[in-house]
Amino acid sequence: MLVSVEFFFLLLIGSYAFFTLLLTYYWHKVPVSPPLDSSPSTAVSVIIPVRNEATGIAFLLQDLLAQSYPETLLEVIVVDDSSTDSTVDVVNSIIATTNKSISLIQLPLIEKPISPKKRAINTAIMRASGSLILTTDGDCRVGPDWVASVVAMYEKTGAKLISGPVTFQREKLLTDYLQTVEFSSLIGSGASSMAMGVASMCNGANLAYQKSIFEEVEGFKGNEHIASGDDEFLMHKIATKYPKDLYFLKSPQAIVQTVAHKNWSGFYGQRKRWASKWKHYNNPLTIALAIYVFSCNASLVILPLLGLLGILSWKLVGVLFILKWVPEWLFIGGVLSFLKKLTSIPFIPLVQILYPFYVTLFGLVAQKPTYLWKDRRLQ
Numbered sequence: 001m002l003v004s005v006e007f008f009f010l011l012l013i014g015s016y017a018f019f020t021l022l023l024t025y026y027w028h029k030v031p032v033s034p035p036l037d038s039s040p041s042t043a044v045s046v047i048i049p050v051r052n053e054a055t056g057i058a059f060l061l062q063d064l065l066a067q068s069y070p071e072t073l074l075e076v077i078v079v080d081d082s083s084t085d086s087t088v089d090v091v092n093s094i095i096a097t098t099n100k101s102i103s104l105i106q107l108p109l110i111e112k113p114i115s116p117k118k119r120a121i122n123t124a125i126m127r128a129s130g131s132l133i134l135t136t137d138g139d140c141r142v143g144p145d146w147v148a149s150v151v152a153m154y155e156k157t158g159a160k161l162i163s164g165p166v167t168f169q170r171e172k173l174l175t176d177y178l179q180t181v182e183f184s185s186l187i188g189s190g191a192s193s194m195a196m197g198v199a200s201m202c203n204g205a206n207l208a209y210q211k212s213i214f215e216e217v218e219g220f221k222g223n224e225h226i227a228s229g230d231d232e233f234l235m236h237k238i239a240t241k242y243p244k245d246l247y248f249l250k251s252p253q254a255i256v257q258t259v260a261h262k263n264w265s266g267f268y269g270q271r272k273r274w275a276s277k278w279k280h281y282n283n284p285l286t287i288a289l290a291i292y293v294f295s296c297n298a299s300l301v302i303l304p305l306l307g308l309l310g311i312l313s314w315k316l317v318g319v320l321f322i323l324k325w326v327p328e329w330l331f332i333g334g335v336l337s338f339l340k341k342l343t344s345i346p347f348i349p350l351v352q353i354l355y356p357f358y359v360t361l362f363g364l365v366a367q368k369p370t371y372l373w374k375d376r377r378l379q
Helices: 002-029 057-065 087-095 116-127 146-157 174-196 211-216 232-241 264-275 284-308 314-338 342-365
Strands: 044-050 074-080 102-106 132-135 161-163 166-168 207-210 246-248 256-258 371-373 376-378
Touching: 002 174, 002 284, 002 314, 044 057, 044 116, 044 146, 057 074, 057 087, 057 102, 074 087, 074 116, 087 102, 102 116, 132 146, 132 211, 146 161, 161 174, 161 232, 166 174, 174 246, 174 314, 174 342, 207 211, 207 232, 211 232, 232 246, 284 314, 284 342, 314 342
Parallel strands: 044 074, 044 132, 074 102, 161 246, 166 256
Antiparallel strands: 132 207, 161 207, 371 376
């Protein structure tokens, strides 16, 4: 039995190390972003679903007003989902001061919304005039060439879907650095898997897709009853039909910055919402990958216990930890370098210590279907 236990963990962690090195290889294989086009021709609709984003939406709209992209080809649609703060007033005040195309849609109040973000995006797409839909969130910041960089990739490749990089704004607290490191691993994994041709994840804070493709795959139909997944479920549907037409935009100009959570309840709600998606996936490969990553991280919680019980030697436990950590450090360090987050690299080891407990926790609590998000109880 001793040999079989040793062999199991060596196989599990060893395969994970190889998998992480594979991710690192494909991260570096992601195509370099094309140069900006001085004469683009694609009409773009930027869609921003919001609820209670009064503190951040003005900054984002000012960023969008300052885009280098031709204003005749760009429209911005803000969709307010029954905000209880001054979000609507803030948006209207900005609309009143510009002649650029910014519009506000106010969704009618629903007592128990099932998937409010999907509802907001779907409503906006029906009114959008652009052939390319570009989504972000109300607490994000974008650079002046954000739209232009996305369109450059789109016009060069004819992509059905483009996933862009997302990171956090300037870090101040320890928790900010930890979130930056953890989030970078997700962004890098999504980019690498897309380069492999097996798209696994993306982020709606920086996502573009053809309006015609959204309509062709019937948008969110089939998962509209699930509160989360406006980004990944749509990506999976597109990938099923067009597996070679999804791209990650590896461009510094395309980086979107969002705000790190400053309290446990916000972080907990978001991560539980993310973790709850995997059981609704239809792709067996995606489901298997989610279970595999959970198992590899949960094993690091179990290994010290096996050492204490004398089932495994402490030398082997140490080897297994190093076998998992070194490839991770190489992978995450490369992603952080691209995201211009060099000051976060020293925090990688601390995240590696905490992450197995984090993954195990959210893998278990996600089995309970309800969570609190934007002052609403969803499932």
